[in-house]
Amino acid sequence: MSPPGLAILGAGIFAKEAHLPALASLGNSAVELKAVYSRSEKSAKELAQEAQEVLKLSVLPSVYHDGDQNADLDSLLARSDITAVIVVLPIATQPAIIRKALAADKHVLSEKPVAPDVASGLELIAEYNSKYKPKGLVWRVAENYEVEPGYQAAGKVVRAGKIGKVTCYNARVVNHVSKDSKWYKTPWRTVPDYQGGFLLDGGVHTIAALRVMLPSPLVSLSGYASLNQEHLPPHDTINVAVKSEDGSHGLVELTWGAPTPSRSSLAGNSISITGSDGWISITQGKAKDVNGDEYNAFRIVVRTVKKDEKGGVIGETEEVIEERVQGVELELKSFLAAIAASDDGFGDPFDALKDVAFIQAGLESNGNPVDLVKLVQQ
The missing domain is CATH 3.40.50.720 (NAD(P)-binding Rossmann-like Domain)
Structure with a gap:
């Protein structure tokens, strides 16, 4: 065939x-x-x-x-x-x-x-x-x-209960977009005719990552949006507090309006998830294969509380997982499989809409709680 x-x-x-x-x-x-x-x-x-x-x-x-x-x-x-x-x-x-x-x-x-x-x-x-x-x-x-092996691996760790019951989480994305950036020079991004600018274009990635790692869906948020760099309208920054259905909660910081490159490079961009028995951090950077060649990778560090026979805390264990960045390849593979009637569930438009809803809610909240579930009700 x-x-x-x-x-x-x-x-x-x-x-x-x-x-x-x-x-x-x-x-x-x-x-x-x-x-x-x-x-x-x-x-x-x-x-x-x-x-x-x-x-x-x-x-x-x-x-x-x-x-x-x-x-x-x-x-x-x-x-x-x-x-x-x-x-x-x-x-x-x-x-x-x-x-x-x-x-x-x-x-x-x-x-x-x-x-x-x-x-x-x-x-x-x-x-x-x-x-x-x-x-x-x-x-x-x-x-x-959504399909990145790094985020998928982190989600499996969380769902397996290795850090206990999730209590809170944090996502930080700090980017500096200059007028010389190849992304800014794209005409439709320079004068966006849609809400959020870079926040919508890039911010949905972070929300998708949270969506596949957290054991419970995001249900409400309250936050503020602002424009800090005049060349990045209509907004370039969102800071929100968010709550999940299971009662856990977190902070999400998204900005493409850092004033200098160092503010971005030294920000410690990452996602962390804390549970009752440990925590997990996910960062993106470089790794080396067996030949010493560099490649883009996600680094997942799992730290778990170590207890004695009486349940007392005596320290912690550490596990490191590295996964190659290959999301675009895998999403294409998933799409072709769906055409061949083998659907793995990835790429569902309604799931992607939840990511847009989060960004929209962050842009419109102005400190008021926004029900994310009601926002996407069909």
Whole structure:
């Protein structure tokens, strides 16, 4: 059986730097990239050329763009040899493109966030569930933190009870985004037409990580949002207190508005989860393989209370787990498996909507409690 035909819609940084290498790691026997689309011919051609090189394709993927009505997005979606698309387009643009692709009977993997806001996300999910899911079409959201082996490993440790009952947690993400940043220079990020700016674009990752590690769902929060760097509107910082259904609670600090690079590099970015019998910390950095070559990895340190035969505390034990960063590859693998009727549950649009709801609640709270469950009620 020949592999499914695939098209990438969007030719930005993440399509080139993340999705192409992930496709290469899966191999051309798993999926065949047949076409690429971008709003401009130049960017579409650049992606096609890079794809041919990275994927070692004998034939250049077909190029589609908005400048030619005979080779536009509708023309791409009309092709019967393309069964699935990866949507890597600006946040505000994605819902309409997802609808268009589903209407053309294509399976869809769309980059996070699932939608610019909760209301539009709910509408899109309801439409998919009523019109396209019954037809067997697969729509998944590409949230790579959800499938990262590091976060999955940490979640297993917590659920196995190695740190006891979870009591509290902390997530800190401090980023410095200068005007010279390649991410800032992306036009749709420079003047965002959606809530939260970088907070929505990047903040959902952290919430997804908490979602897969904590044993109980997040149910309410209270916090404040602000803009601290004028070039990062409408907001660049959120600080919130959050409560889980089981009564545990935590603090989440998200900012892309650090004034200097050192504020970010020395912030101690991490997630920690504390339980009645220990705690766990998760950080991201570099590790080395057996050959001494560096790779990106998550480092999970599990510290467990050590007790004597009478239950008295006599110290603690430490376990270190390192997992290679490979979320984009795994989310693609999961998507292809779902198309083949082997669904592992990852990438569920409603789960991704909960991440958007958290960011939206943080932006709108202004110190008042927000019920996260009610916010996403369908």
